[in-house]
Structures are given as structure tokens and as C-alpha cells.
Amino acid sequence: MHRILSGAPMRLAALTALLFSGWAQAQVSNVKIGVLQGTSHKSAFENQMATGIRGIVTARDNNGFWIQDDGDSNPLTSDAIYIFVGSGGTKPAVGADVTVGGRLLEFRPGSDANNLTLTEISAVAANSGSVVVNSLGNSLPAARVIGAVGSIIPNAIAPNVGNVETHAGYTLQPGLYAMDFYESLEGMRVSMASAVSTSPTLTGDYNGDTFVVSRGQLGTGVMSPRGGVVLASGQFNGHRIAIDNRLTSTMGVTAPTVNVGAQIDGIAGVIDYSFNNYRLLLTSTPTVTASPLVAEVAAPRAAGHLGFATYNVENLGGNASAARISEVVGQMRVNLQMPEVLALQEIQDNNGSTNNGVVAADVTLTRLTDEIKATTGKDYGFLTINPVNNTDGGQTGGNIRQAFLYDKSVVSFDAGKQTGGALDAVSAVLGGDGQIELQCGAASFACLAGRIDPTNAAFGSSRKPLVMDMNVGGQQIIVVSNHFNSKGGDQPLFGPNQPPVNDSETQRLAQAQAVAAFVQGILAIKPNANIIVTGDLNDFQFASSLQPLYAAGLTNMVDTLAPGERYTYNYQGNAQALDHMFVSASLLGAASLDIVHANSEFRTQVSDHDPLLMTLNLAAIPEPQTVLLMLAGLGLLSLRRRKAA
DSSP states (O other): OOHHHHTHHHHHHHHHHHHTSSOTTOEEESOOHHHHHOSSSSOTTTTSEEEEEEEEEEEEOSSEEEEEOSOOSOTTSOSEEEEEOOTTSOOOOTTOEEEEEEEEEEEOGGGOTTSOOEEEEEOSGGGTOEEEEEESSOOOOOOEEOSBTTBOOOSSOOOSOEETTTSTTOOOOTTTOHHHHHHTTTTOEEEEEEEEESSOOOOGGGTTOEEEEEGGGTTSSEEOTTSOEEOBTTBOOTTOEEEEOTTHHHHTOOOOOOOTTOEEEEEEEEEEEETTEEEEEESSOOEEEOOOOOOOOOOOOOTTEEEEEEEEEEEEOTTOOHHHHHHHHHIIIIISOOOSEEEEEEEOOTTTTOOSSOOOOHHHHHHHHHHHHHHHOOOEEEEEOOOOTTOSOSSTTTOOEEEEEEETTTEEOOTTOEEOOTTOBEEEEEOTTSSEEEEETTTTEEEEEEESSTTSGGGTTSOOOEEEEEEETTEEEEEEEEEOOOOTTOOOTTSSEESOOOTTHHHHHHHHHHHHHHHHHHHHHOTTOEEEEEEEOOSOTTOGGGHHHHHTTOEEGGGGSOGGGOOSEEETTEEEOOEEEEEOHHHHTTEEEEEOOSSTTOSSOSOSSOOEEEEEEGGGSOOHHHHHHHHHHHHHHHHHHHHHO
């Protein structure tokens, strides 16, 4: 949805309110546009009449047009402004010299409090508006070149001052902060000689958007060797900007459609804001050199090495098309080299998002294992626990959950054990054989799989962690597959509140604490236990919400990768790690990780997440007695040091 849809209801309400307000007497006349725009995020003349405002029409959309004058020589003030006339109002041709009047408003797109405002003049009749054409065919003001020497876009987004619109005395600092940089150019003509796409062209609400970074600023922040920019602690890449196709119909523009890493030359347009981001609305068609990227394929594994993957398969239900099942298995088989164990997230029930009380996913998982058998000849089994209907979040009726696929010739389970139920909490005890034994439910029956603390409020309307006890290569490995609650509802990077408030993090923190407590319980009774905690954790490796997992004694294998490789997802041009693979100390020396970039960088995706593939050298996993001797030796060494001290 663009401004014509999301903004119209708010505009009508604002106009109605103004008709009955007492502001009609306040007026500013015959001033430069920069005076109206001012040096902060909102105009000092908000809700006043602005008359005799003159400029050249530089672009038009369905509801109005932009004008720009020759400037006031103040680098903090924009020299352009949007003129709202409504869908039936007069929109002079580009190049027209016009004088306008009307009410000066701060328009908040979609009435969304998480959006910044745009300064505009409402020139409709209800606001005593007027548009007078002085002449036609004038040259346009020169476009401001951005993202190059002399006009570098800051990487930092905004200062931590609270609400930038209401903070007393806030003055734009365009040389320091990206949000202020774009605000100082609001509505103005800008250009980039050349840029590189850092997102695939987006679909959905952001249909046609492509986030880019100027070629003049490549290398700012953390770069992926594949062309994207990577989000890191303290690095949220404010120098990204969306190039937007909103003016396709009114300006005759053809917008690029690309993958990450495409070169886009000759970018020109006007600066606007909507959907929580500043945008460069294209006013001409750029030149595109397609990205050379291809989906990554993991290297074949050596004999004696176990492939262990985590993969969010994006709402895969039992009613998925045959082509979709084939695509998912194709990535398992080709890109991941058919891992012996796969922890899957977003497995839907047998009829997908149909909301009819069905919760079983045996059809979904059987279709996957049948496709694996048909294409590889390998016999895979599956393991999952059906949730209570519509209690685990995701699409209503879809009943997403975690599930495991495993190669039956490699993975085995203790005979006779079953899985726990949806509400049976799993716990761990030390069995008589020195191995960890999972117990499920109030009756504490021995089980091979269960859910961590499923009635804990932390997992309300969210997926419950699924624990599996498997045997492979003579080793017991306890695996926890997770899908923490999403980041939906968090405030945006380019919003009024700085720093943004991430309310969703509170629930993820509680979820991580519950998983960490389970892990710590195991390590307390068996310090050398082999544990994997994995899945879509919906937060960054450096986020406070994931710190309990580190504190529990686990190592995040994502941290072992080069900084430019740490991403599994692309959001608004920021490559970022949301999926993770934690291991206990006993597995660390045997493990290596590869994030297989096969989805997030591409317009055509099998899933919106990249899968992670960990390779375990089974021969390098210490035998339990060896680890115990090592731990005992460390204890003796520590004791000797204390005595010497």
C-alpha cells in the first residue's frame, strides 16, 4: 500500500478537524520552502496557512506533486515540499513554475505512530488552497548527488534522544545521522551515479522496492562478499535507502527488478518517506546490470561426518503443491547435500492454513520423506509433536511447529520410547547407564522427544521448543529445535523513537531463559553432554534476548564465521542472522558451520530464510569417559593451584 491508500483516511480526518479549528488566522507568506521545512523533523509552522510559496514542479503522483525552489543556502533545510491536491485536483506538468497556498500540515503516513511525518501543503479547497501556474517548460533544479564525496550518507541512523519530533531543541545533524540527512532533503531531487542492491526487489506491501547502497559508500559497515550489507552490533546501516516504483504510472518510470548485488546506474528521483523508511521515488528509469549471484551449494561431506541442518521452510503445509515440496527437498538434496538430520521450522498441519481444527502434520512430513526417497533413494523418518489447535502463533489454522527429519540408516532412538504430548513438559535425568534420559509429563515417563515448559507464559501464542534424544555414531546427542516469537511490533529503525523500542524482545528473552534452564539442568548432571540448540530464534547473535543461551555454556557457531557471512535473512536491505546453531563444549571441537545462502538474496525464494548446515566430525567427538577424565584433570589442576596460592 502506498500513500494514496494508507494516507487518504488520515488526510480526510485531518481536513475535517481543521475546518473547526481556531488556527485559520495564523499565516506565513512569500517565504522560501526551506523556511517552512525548518531545521527539525517537524515544521514550526504546522497547521498555519502558507501562501505565496513558489517553486518548480519536479514530480507528480496520484494525489499531488512536489515543488522545489532555488534554495535558502541552509544545508539543514529542505528546499522542496509536497503539495496535496487530492486525486481530482490540478497537478501541473513537470517543469511548471507555480505559486501555491494552503494549510501546512505534517502528514503521518497511514496514521501509524511509528512513522515519521512529512511536511506538506494541503492546497485543497477545504484549506483555502490554490495552485497558480506562472509558466511551463522550465528547467528543473539540479539534483543533489548523494552517497558520494561531499554528500556521504551517515551509517549511524539517529541520536539516542527519545522522540526526535518532540525532543526540545532538536536540530538536524545531517552530517552525523542518516535520518537527519534524508530529512534535510525531504522532497528534493537527488541522484546516485551508481548503486548496488542490498535486497532483492521486495513484494507484498513493499511491492517494487529495492534497497541500495551507493557504490561510493561500498565498504561502509560490514559487507557480505556476495554484495549485501550485514547488520552487526551497533551497525544498522543507515546508508541504505529504498528506490521505489510509486511514480511508475505518473512519471512513466520502469523500476529495477533484481537480486542482491545488482549494479544500478543513473538513479534519480525525489526523497519521500513511508512504511517506516525514507525512499527515493524514481522519476526516471535507471540502467541495471544483473547480479551474478547464484544460490550457494555446500561442499560434500567426508565419510564419518554428520550433516545437521536447521531450516525454516516458511509455512509448508500438507496441501502444498507438488512443485513446492519438490523445491524444498531440492534445496535439502542439492544445496545442503542431504543432511542426515534436519531441524525444520514452520511445518504446518495437513491442510495448511485451513482453519478447521486439524493439527496433525503427518501428511506434510510424509510428503517430504516420500520426495526424499524418490529423489535420493534414502529412507528418512520424521518426528514432531502436534500442538493444541491455534495456540502456537503463525497463520491461523496453520498450526506451525518444529519437526525433525532424519536418515534412518544413521540415526536411532531408544526402543520403546514415545514422544510426549502437546502439554507434557520434558525434563532430563541421568539414567543408570550414564546417559541422559528424557522424561515427559507429570507421570515422568521415559520419552524420546518432548516440549520444553509448554504451559510457560513465555510460549503463549508461540512455538514450544521441541527436544529430541538421538543416537548417532555411538554418541547420544540432545537436540532442541526452536522458533522464538517474531519481531513483529518492534519499532522501526527509521521511526520517531530513538533508540527504537523492541517490545518483542521481552518474550524472546523469557523463551531463551526457559531453554537455557533446560540446558543447564542437563549440564549440571552430565557436564560432557552433547547438546545442540538451534532454529529460528528471531533475533541477532548479539541481542540481549539470546544471552541466556551463551550464559548456559553454549557456543553459537554463527560467531565462528567471518562477520560478512553472518546472515540468514534479509529485511529492508539489511542482511542479518535470525537462525542460529548453539553447541555444548563437547561438540565444539568437532563442529563447523556453513550458512548456505540460497534464499534470502533472491527474488525467487523457496523460503525467506537461508538454511544453516553444521558438519560434525563424529570421530572428533570425545568419548564420555575421555571428557570426564579431562574435566577431572582440570579439577585436580585447579585444586593444586588453590593449595599453592
